[in-house]
Amino acid sequence: MCGIIAYTGSRQAAPILLAGLRDLEYRGYDSAGVALLPESGGEPAVAKRRGKIAELDAAIGAKPLPPARTGIGHTRWATHGAPSDANAHPHTGSGSEVVVVHNGIVENYAALRAELSERGHAFESETDTETIAHLLEEALDSGSDLLAAMRETCGRLAGSQAIVALTSREPGVAVGARIGHAGAVVVGYGEGEMLLSSDLAALLPHTRDVAFLADRQLVRIDERGATYATLDGSAAEVEPRTVSLDPASAARGPYETYMLKEIMEQPAALADTIGGLMTVEPARLTLDDLAEARPWLERVERVLLVGMGTSLHAAMVGRWYFEQIARLPADIDNASEFRYREPVLGPETLVVSVSQSGETVDVLEAMNVARASGAPQITICNTPGSQTTRVADGAVHTYAGLERGVASSKTFTTSIAALFALALETARVRGRISDDDLARHVRDLAAMPEIVGRQLESFDAIAKAADRFRATEHILFLGRGPALPIALEGALKMKELSYVHAEGYAAGEMKHGPIALIDPKFPTVALAGQHALRSKIVSNIEQIRARDGEVLAIVTEGDDELIALANEALTVPPVPALLEPLAAIVPLQVLAYATADARGRDIDQPRNLAKTVTVE
């Protein structure tokens, strides 16, 4: 969940590291630090501060760092030890020759710390990371070079880790390691310079030529290039690839927040994703990266979709697509629950994982369980080269571009579009769809970017409707059928952006308990589009109104009955029922955004959250 950046080359490292940390701040933002190998030689210079990058900037402004062309940086999301200057990374050993930044959890750190203390090591922080610095120090002292020291150290660590280290004994060198699913280590190939990062976002301003470390791989960089090795000591072949992400598209531009930009980008992100997965005239699916997975589409007997958070909600929409379009039994599961349940599955089940980052540890662990069971796998992912795309037998890529707001928006809608395309492909391969129906579905999906764009033209009017939530601390979101995941996602957006308590519920469940909450101070947002269960939702709204509850309904344009029944209504254009989630989520994103904005929340970096969750 933390952000890591390392640089070595001909330029001054500090500005590159600090800019990189700003690009990574969405990964974690409770403290930050950098360490540099001074050009004049000597021990690494370290600056680190509790708080956001601005605090670190101020500290460096007050006490400038020496000129240096090699350095590492880190932005932290605390696991062991509260956010503080001492617990911020980088960490050093007993001496100061080695510095380390880390993402992950050293599960045996208490035992290691006790063992190292007995050998005379003194610790300055409460972090698990500091044990890594001390172990590296011992390995270096026993004569190993930094790469070998990293390999030896990794052999002592339990749990998943992403680590980058420097030592003053090897100026111009940085070494990185990846064990398990604590997050990516991406190698950036520049002109006469090399970088490492936890994330593409920090590399894109410098290069698009990147390589991802696989599990149990190490890398050593200097300004001339990279050499790779495995934890068992052999050399590894890792080829860089050129990613098509545009660094300019990652900029915030004129928008107040990344989240606002990303909400507004949804029509373009959808158009790019749909354009990458199909052609409309002639209607043809172009899911090119299914490779070994395509034959399985014909063979499997059921589909299981897994994900976390927003991606799980997209998976819930996807379940509808597999059942309705491909007529395949489909189910969803929270990846973190699935992995510990000893699930019963094998080659008859296609496991579809949804993860915008491709690095969420719960999803990766669920994929390991699926692999061990012999289940074929396809991942829906927005990050080319990420771990889910490596583990799966095939991938359906979304083309949303980088998403920097911690709360997901455009990756939700594009994941839904990708799931729609995969369900169509599954139906086609299994002979469950006629050419005419395929063409109709393709046309319907291709019309959605414009429809979402029309929705966003009403941004101000939707935001105004959020006024009714000005004083409320609880909101119920109700939906049925394909609108249930939208109710859940609307509630999640409200919670994480505004910190208002919001519950997403299946509308049919309301009478089985939640209706007890309804009073004039407990408003409901009801998803009441034109899908087959509309009449049932009308009854739910009647029941709430009869108990003096306020209802903000999301209804289809022209649905005068519901507009009259609700206290307030926001409309969505009429679209095919299966695609209604793409239109209906837009007002809920805007409502959450406006509620958070009115309360002065930190919209791009809500408290306690991190964009990519790489610890359990």
Ligand code: AGP
């Ligand atoms: C929601 O706004 C969050 N960003 C979060 O729920 C997210 O969807 C979840 O952590 C899964 O992330 P992934 O798509 O990168 O796997």
